[in-house]
Amino acid sequence: MEHTFHIMQKGYTVCPENWGMVNESALYYRFYYVYGGSAWVYKDGRIMPLRAGYLYIFPVMNPYSLWHDPRHPLDVLWLHVEMAMAAFPELVCLKVNRGEVAEHLLEGMRGIVEKPGYGGELTQLFSVFLTVLNEEVPFREAESGRMQRVLKYMETRIGESVKVQELADFSGMERSYFSRKFKEVFRMPPLQYLMAMKMSMAARCLLQGGSVGQAAEAVGYADEKAFSRAFKAYMEMPPGKYKKIHSGGHVI
């Protein structure tokens, strides 16, 4: 099976004291394979500890918070991976048993993840890992090819005001059928998804050093105040504060 993905960042890290993130809504998947430490995730109103020997996949554009006890810092193999957005719509939490193929692949990745010149090898191991993982957590890649194209289209039009009818036309589906299908695949209506995408892209822009005005413009807001209101409604804090908090922490 072929998977389309791109490993953006990666490492095997004992996290620094000030590690953590609040209402993080990333445009990529975080893959964490936990070795130790006391850390937690908050998502959808629930707190869950991150346990050693477990694999976590934090979904795309679906906010969560992460933090740890600085006296017992999180010890983790981590990968930021861009791939089909609907692959893992929910937070994945999976026990990896010793001696399983998945464990050997994760250990193999850990052994080379920080080695210079091993990027290609890491990609190969991760590709095999996805195939093996797919047996445990079937992910939804094939079924949503058409919807993936809709997301790509959304991305290219992120600075403009896109209407549902336009997306339906692009997808070649009748409008109400398109909305139903979209919700089935992405678990939210198209315009809510578009808003989440805008806010995630704005957050990325802020973390890359952009001003609030630049972030607003990048995702199609002429009015900075309207942008700040929307951002706050989604991220639960104004853009300036978000930038300050996240730029200070290490976003692993």
Next chain:
Amino acid sequence: MEHTFHIMQKGYTVCPENWGMVNESALYYRFYYVYGGSAWVYKDGRIMPLRAGYLYIFPVMNPYSLWHDPRHPLDVLWLHVEMAMAAFPELVCLKVNRGEVAEHLLEGMRGIVEKPGYGGELTQLFSVFLTVLNEEVPFREAESGRMQRVLKYMETRIGESVKVQELADFSGMERSYFSRKFKEVFRMPPLQYLMAMKMSMAARCLLQGGSVGQAAEAVGYADEKAFSRAFKAYMEMPPGKYKKIHSGGHVI
């Protein structure tokens, strides 16, 4: 690093009672990762036990014998791999320590080697394995690109009578320089290598069900008796006997 290879056959096997081979001279590398059993290799006048936790790479066109104690059959992950012939000119015997990346890769391969539909994944893991292995046992791929082409040429001309001058011309080297270089890379003079290649190909032909006459013809012998003499000199038994012995055994 890119490696050119092709996994021809593979398995994770407790060998059958009658397993073994005498004066085997293969056109591919045998990679063995031993899990248990009592088995031995005979090569260049020495007997060596095959030990659990070790990786063995049996060279190409360089005869060896393998056998085991049927009461303690060899338990092995094995791969027959076609790749640059000069990569491992000698028998490689390498301890694989627990927890090393190499061990995780071998264990990962063992976990999928018999799984239908995982051929691509096995190839990917093996490719990463070669890169990691290359740190321990540097193999000679890059330096002999020109010589690899000479081997390919030899193969295409196996049914005809090739002279050293022709090979030197093909390689674009002066004849005596070519002979010296060839010997440096392959540890034997060109015509001796050509003979070994012929006999290995003839052996393969026999094992695939060919008659002695067909094997002789395939490697350019018009006279079956001359072929049988050459074969016996190389394999230490006449072709008919070789076919009988090897067709009975399981050539893992």
